[in-house]
Each structure stands twice: as C-alpha cells, then as structure tokens.
Amino acid sequence: MAAALVALALLAAATAVAAAGNFNQDFDITWGDGRAKILNSGQLLTLSLDKTSGSGFRSKKQYLFGKIDMQLKLVPGNSAGTVTAYYLSSLGSAHDEIDFEFLGNLSGDPYILHTNIFTQGKGNREQQFYLWFDPTKAFHTYSILWNPRSIILSVDGTPIREFKNLESKGIAFPKSQAMWLYSSLWNADDWATRGGLVKTDWAQAPFTASYQGFDDAHACVWSSGSSSCSSSSSANNSWLSESLDNTGQQRIKWVQKNYMIYNYCADAKRFSQGFPPECSLS
Numbered sequence: 001m002a003a004a005l006v007a008l009a010l011l012a013a014a015t016a017v018a019a020a021g022n023f024n025q026d027f028d029i030t031w032g033d034g035r036a037k038i039l040n041s042g043q044l045l046t047l048s049l050d051k052t053s054g055s056g057f058r059s060k061k062q063y064l065f066g067k068i069d070m071q072l073k074l075v076p077g078n079s080a081g082t083v084t085a086y087y088l089s090s091l092g093s094a095h096d097e098i099d100f101e102f103l104g105n106l107s108g109d110p111y112i113l114h115t116n117i118f119t120q121g122k123g124n125r126e127q128q129f130y131l132w133f134d135p136t137k138a139f140h141t142y143s144i145l146w147n148p149r150s151i152i153l154s155v156d157g158t159p160i161r162e163f164k165n166l167e168s169k170g171i172a173f174p175k176s177q178a179m180w181l182y183s184s185l186w187n188a189d190d191w192a193t194r195g196g197l198v199k200t201d202w203a204q205a206p207f208t209a210s211y212q213g214f215d216d217a218h219a220c221v222w223s224s225g226s227s228s229c230s231s232s233s234s235a236n237n238s239w240l241s242e243s244l245d246n247t248g249q250q251r252i253k254w255v256q257k258n259y260m261i262y263n264y265c266a267d268a269k270r271f272s273q274g275f276p277p278e279c280s281l282s
C-alpha cells in the first residue's frame with residue numbers, strides 16, 4: 001500500500017517533469033553557430049543575435065494537431081529591428097504555417113505581436129497586436145491550439161485570434177500536413193520597427209530571447225505516417241474538439257477591441273478587389 005503510494009507519487013512527479021519539457025530532448029538547434037544555448041539541464045533555452053548572425057531551433061517531432069505551449073521572455077531594452085519568430089510550419093510550396101512574430105522596439109516602446117496563418121502556401125492573413133504587459137520583464141505563455149475545427153492563438157491563456165475550419169465554404173484549412181515547431185531570432189530592421197524607420201542598434205548586441213516551459217503533452221506526434229493520437233485511446237484528447245466557448249469569445253473581443261492594431265480583414269485599401277472570403281464568415 002505504502003509502496004504503491006510512493007510509486008504513484010513518483011509517477012506524478014515524473015509526469016510533472018515530463019510535462020515541463022526538456023529542450024535537449026525536444027529540440028535541435030538548427031543555426032546560429034553557438035548563439036543558441038540550452039541551459040539548466042534542458043529547462044532553459046536562449047537565442048541570441050549579433051551583427052554576424054541570429055540563431056534558431058526546431059522541434060525534433062512533427063505534429064499533426066496539438067495544443068502547444070511555450071513561455072518566452074523577449075529581448076529587453078532597445079530591441080528595435082529584431083524579430084523573434086515562434087511558429088509551426090510544414091515544408092514545401094503549398095505549406096501550412098501558424099505564426100507568432102514579435103517585432104522589437106526602442107526601450108519603453110511597445111513590441112508588436114504579429115500573427116499570420118498560411119494554408120496551402122497562401123498567407124496574407126496578418127493580424128497585429130500590442131500586449132497588455134511588458135513581454136521582456138518576465139516569461140509569458142504563448143499557445144497554439146490546432147485541431148480539426150479551429151486554430152486558436154492565446155497569450156497567457158487569453159485567446160487573441162481564431163481561424164476556423166471553413167472548408168465547407170471552400171477555404172483551405174491545415175489538416176493533412178504535419179508541422180514542426182520553429183523559433184528564431186534575427187535582424188529585420190528593414191521592416192520590423194515602425195516599418196523599417198528604426199534600425200537595429202548593434203552597440204546593444206548581443207540581443208537575447210529566452211524560452212522555458214515547453215509543453216506538447218497535448219499534441220499529436222506524426223511519425224512514419226501515423227499519429228500518436230489515433231493509437232493512444234487512454235489519452236485525454238478533449239482539446240482535439242475544443243473551440244472557443246462564450247467566455248473565450250468575450251475575451252477575444254476584448255483583445256481585439258483594445259489591443260489589435262492591424263487586421264487584414266479591415267484593410268480595404270489592400271483588398272480593394274474584395275476581402276478574402278473568411279473575412280465575412282468568421
């Protein structure tokens with residue numbers, strides 16, 4: 001009995017550790033020549049950027065649907081010109097992609113959270129937001145819920161954007177191409193900050209962004225043509241049919257009313273020939 005309890009407690013502890021993720025096990029550093037570092041026995045990852053290069057990493061696993069969390073602490077101080085990208089993407093010219101991109105700014109000026117969704121190689125679905133906190137002072141959780149019904153981007157549990165499955169209305173939805181999770185820190189001072197007006201101040205380099213708390217426990221891992229979700233009947237896969245409830249709808253409205261600074265669906269100048277079809281459906 002006591003032994004069983006101890007075993008249970010150990011199992012619970014092991015599960016808690018596994019849920020926190022381990023960067024050594026979960027990711028490959030893909031570029032940056034030593035500028036990306038995995039620290040604290042795999043609990044922390046840092047990317048850095050200097051005048052010579054940025055850096056980046058990619059998940060070892062591929063996913064076909066998932067609820068994936070990561071905590072990021074963005075480049076502090078004068079981060080103008082830098083972009084920290086955090087996204088899911090498949091490969092090829094008809095790829096699918098779900099993007100968070102953080103556009104840096106001068107000290108004290110707000111970062112922009114830039115989002116986009118590509119289906120079958122077609123993006124042009126930008127929405128941009130200010131955040132309701134300083135994303136450089138502490139870690140905050142950025143989540144992607146991707147299931148067959150919907151894609152929901154959230155910040156600290158607050159949904160900021162939803163892209164619904166409107167395949168029945170002829171709009172492509174990502175559902176058959178597995179995606180990797182990527183992140184990178186790079187120089188984009190030709191466009192990132194105030195449309196490219198403010199350049200990267202290399203005297204501030206190296207610029208560093210930090211990552212912790214990766215959680216893909218609720219994700220379907222795609223491997224050799226099959227999904228971990230179809231085999232594990234005991235797994236809790238309720239997220240696979242989750243969509244925004246009333247509270248979620250209210251919160252997304254709050255974010256969009258108070259913090260959204262660009263919405264492609266409201267850019268009449270850009271889409272003078274007519275808005276993309278999802279704009280009138282979602």
Ligand SMILES: *[C@@H]1O[C@H](CO)[C@@H](O)[C@H](O)[C@H]1NC(C)=O
Nearest residue numbers: 103105109110112192193194
């Ligand atoms: C940077 O700050 C300026 C001034 O507040 C603001 O207009 C801009 O949207 C901010 N963000 C970026 C990434 O340019």
Ligand SMILES: *[C@@H]1O[C@H](CO)[C@@H](O)[C@H](O)[C@H]1NC(C)=O
Nearest residue numbers: 067218236237238239240242
């Ligand atoms: C399944 O997961 C959801 C959240 O993803 C949670 O609310 C629910 O309580 C879980 N159910 C069980 C039986 O663990």
